Amino acid sequence: YGLSKRWTYVCRTTPNISELLKPLEHNIKELFIPAILDRVFSCTDILRQVFSLPQRDGGLGIFNMTEVSDAEYGFSIRATNQLAEAIYRQDTEYLENEDELHEIKQSIKKERASFYKEKQEKLLSEVTELGRLMINL
Numbered sequence: 001y002g003l004s005k006r007w008t009y010v011c012r013t014t015p016n017i018s019e020l021l022k023p024l025e026h027n028i029k030e031l032f033i034p035a036i037l038d039r040v041f042s043c044t045d046i047l048r049q050v051f052s053l054p055q056r057d058g059g060l061g062i063f064n065m066t067e068v069s070d071a072e073y074g075f076s077i078r079a080t081n082q083l084a085e086a087i088y089r090q091d092t093e094y095l096e097n098e099d100e101l102h103e104i105k106q107s108i109k110k111e112r113a114s115f116y117k118e119k120q121e122k123l124l125s126e127v128t129e130l131g132r133l134m135i136n137l
Contacts, residue, residue, distance in 0.1 A: 004062075004063070007021075007065050008063075008065075008072065011065055011068065011069035011072040011073060012072045012073055012076035013073070013076065014069075014073065015070075015073050016070070016073075017070075017073075018065075018069045018070055019066075021065045021066045021069055022066055024065060025064055025065060025066045028062060028064075029043050029048050030043065032062075033051060033062065046123065046126060046127060046131075049064075049123055050127075050131070050134075050135060052064040052067070052119075053116055053120055053135070054116055057116050057119075057120045057135075058120065058134070058135035059135075068115075071111075071112075075108045075111075078104050078108065079105065079108065081104075082096055082097060082100070082101065083096070120135065123135065124136075
């Protein structure tokens with residue numbers, strides 16, 4: 001999977017880390033994206049926002065960890081709450097409520113999709129007609 005999954009793990013397990021991820025985001029924007037596109041150019045803020053969209057929404061899936069880190073941590077807390085509570089209680093047997101966990105996972109999935117859909121709509125209102133065509137491909 002590569003480094004992106006490792007950074008996502010850091011986001012999911014470390015609270016309030018968004019400020020500390022700014023140097024990473026700077027390097028992604030200024031060094032990584034130009035390197036993978038094999039071009040010398042300045043990655044604008046709008047272009048970086050487009051690239052941070054999931055592929056299904058017209059982006060490259062190069063997520064901006066400073067934007068999503070706090071939400072990912074919250075999602076992780078919600079998804080592991082049953083297990084954490086069992087550990088705190090020192091239960092000798094752990095019986096997971098699968099229905100509740102399924103509902104939590106579906107809720108997280110919807111919240112993530114909503115975040116990126118709103119971001120896409122905002123970007124579509126800010127870019128030129130050509131930009132809108134490229135995002136909607």
